Amino acid sequence: MRCVALLILGVHLAYAARHSLQYFYTGVSGDINFPEFTSVGLVDSGQFYYFDSNQMKAVPKTEWIRENEGADYWNRETENMINAHQVFKNNIQVAKERFNQSSGVHTFQFMYGCELEDDGTTRGDLQYSYDGDDFISFKKDTLDWTAANPQAVITKKKWDADRADSEYQKTYLEKECIEWLKKYVSYGKNTLERKVEPEVSLLQKDKSPVICHATGFYPSNIMMTWKKNNQDHNEDVDVSSTLPNADGTFQKSISLSVKSEEWKKNPDVYRCVIQHVAAEKEIVVPLNENNIRSNTGAVNIIAIVVGCVVMLAVLAAIIGLVVWKKSKGYKRTGTQDSDSENSDQPLPKA
Incomplete structure (x- = not known):
């Protein structure tokens, strides 16, 4: 799957x-x-x-x-x-x-x-x-x-x-x-009605994509985009699923496939922009050497982030x-926690 x-x-x-x-x-x-x-x-x-x-x-x-x-x-x-x-x-x-x-x-x-x-x-x-x-x-x-x-x-x-x-x-x-x-x-x-602002980091190891990683936020709905010269940038961008953290908050990442040489020559051209209900305004993190965590410091960080995403995705799938692949949806059955008069209705058989 x-x-x-x-x-x-x-x-x-x-x-x-x-x-x-x-x-x-x-x-x-x-x-x-x-x-x-x-x-x-x-x-x-x-x-x-x-x-x-x-x-x-x-x-x-x-x-x-x-x-x-x-x-x-x-x-x-x-x-x-x-x-x-x-x-x-x-x-x-x-x-x-x-x-x-x-x-x-x-x-x-x-x-x-x-x-x-x-x-x-x-x-x-x-x-x-x-x-x-x-x-x-x-x-x-x-x-x-x-x-x-x-x-x-x-x-x-x-x-x-x-x-x-x-x-x-x-x-x-x-x-x-x-x-x-x-x-x-x-x-x-x-x-369920608390609001917690996301913590945002930019991560990159060697020539891998730049990862804009938001974590610790609640509720789960969040908007993450990459912008180039203040315009939405969708080329070579990959958005991850929103995943749960152990403390009940959530994490999400959006990666950008851009070479280090390119963004270092043009700092602040690319920006990761996050919108969340707990943030008073947009969270904007420019892509530059001061903001990115790379090489030795980021090796473990990226490994942890990617490892958690893979582990949670596999667990979630199971x-x-x-x-699933093409849809988004959910359903009700009589086996749901409902009134006792309805709870004994069986699931339909295919």
């Missing part, structure tokens, strides 16, 4: 206020030393909930959810995820048969959730993927499904025929998901925190 974007739910300005609730389910088949099924829940891109088929228990990942939900909540979630695990085992086998595959490592992912803007605007989405590619997605406005490839057409026809379930999915995405999101935000208000 190619890691292209982490937890991206649409394009937002860095200063836009919003909250999001997302769930990522991942089933794995084949010879791999990792749980056969994992479920991860996130509020505002921060993990608060986790389940895997090795420990067979849903557990809290933040103090605010631990302090506000008791044993009934976690017992219900554990039961729901055990049921979801069985459905995923079925669905990944069905997908393998449709793609005529009998061996190898394969993944089946399920992503769903909703967003709430500060102006009251809401969004909700739902998608499935197989082996990192789109498989099928739900269109709540038309109450039907979109098959991304011929192998998903059978599933589309089956699910399109279940109008009641489509109505339920739409209701969840537009109402129930938002209600749970508001509840979770109220639980973790002090944490446990289902990545958005």
Whole structure:
């Protein structure tokens, strides 16, 4: 699976206020030393909930959810995820048969959730993927499904025929998901509505690209660009995924493939520009010898940054925190933490 974007739910300005609730389910088949099924829940891109088929228990990942939900909540979630695990085992086998595959490592992912803007605007989405590619997605406005490839057409026809379930999915995405999101935000208000300005460094080792690295910021939405002569510069620029730090903040990098000889002859021509809600104004870091950390001092720094990015990206890919190759989305199922009257609805089988 190619890691292209982490937890991206649409394009937002860095200063836009919003909250999001997302769930990522991942089933794995084949010879791999990792749980056969994992479920991860996130509020505002921060993990608060986790389940895997090795420990067979849903557990809290933040103090605010631990302090506000008791044993009934976690017992219900554990039961729901055990049921979801069985459905995923079925669905990944069905997908393998449709793609005529009998061996190898394969993944089946399920992503769903909703967003709430500060102006009251809401969004909700739902998608499935197989082996990192789109498989099928739900269109709540038309109450039907979109098959991304011929192998998903059978599933589309089956699910399109279940109008009641489509109505339920739409209701969840537009109402129930938002209600749970508001509840979770109220639980973790002090944490989820804090604002922390990013720390920014320019890094370069020998002839490698210049890395503009922002870290320690919260919330996760941030805008990072390179400018040349005060104009947006997109050539030979690579933007990384936004990744979580251990302390609950985030990090992100944007690299520029420019030779040291070029920027040293023309200092301050290139600038890394960062916009974030916690910063009173744009953070601008000119590319010059005074600002860049290179050679001996940066060898370890760059190794750590790149190493953390690779490690987190691999971990995210395995446990289902990545958005797959071509899409960005997420979904609701009856196995979600919802009202008890809805929580026993099974996941649909492909």
